[in-house]
Amino acid sequence: MASQELIGGLNDQLNREVTTFLRYMLQVASIKGAQWHSVRDMYQSEVTDEVEHAQYLADQIVMLGGKPDLHPDLTPPPSDVREMLQRDSEEERIDVRNYIELASLAEKEGLVALKMQMEDQAADEDAHGQEMQRLLG
Numbered sequence: 001m002a003s004q005e006l007i008g009g010l011n012d013q014l015n016r017e018v019t020t021f022l023r024y025m026l027q028v029a030s031i032k033g034a035q036w037h038s039v040r041d042m043y044q045s046e047v048t049d050e051v052e053h054a055q056y057l058a059d060q061i062v063m064l065g066g067k068p069d070l071h072p073d074l075t076p077p078p079s080d081v082r083e084m085l086q087r088d089s090e091e092e093r094i095d096v097r098n099y100i101e102l103a104s105l106a107e108k109e110g111l112v113a114l115k116m117q118m119e120d121q122a123a124d125e126d127a128h129g130q131e132m133q134r135l136l137g
């Protein structure tokens, strides 16, 4: 039986993922201008990654005996593209830390597949953050 700490941590991260893919989806819709074409493409492909992360977390919460509890942050995103990239690269760093913590909790509870998937998701978020830094120049 997984601990409440682990299930609660997975649920907090599920909310961060849902918040993130909603924000990226709106940012894709709002970005205009040929100079931001590659930023728009990057956010478009990351929407898919974040949805997959959220789906995995929701599945695991249920498998471990919990219930997904969604309360995403619906604050409208910034309209300035550099502001988006700056803010999102910081949020991606927080996600990396959260996934490393979740991996260590999962390991303590003997959940090997979950531990490895949390590490994979940490690596995805690290790559997202690096790509945003590269686009910032």
Ligand SMILES: [Fe+2]
Pocket: 017, 020, 049, 050, 053, 095, 125
């Ligand atoms: Fe993610």
Ligand SMILES: [Fe+2]
Pocket: 046, 050, 092, 095, 124, 125, 128
């Ligand atoms: Fe990400």
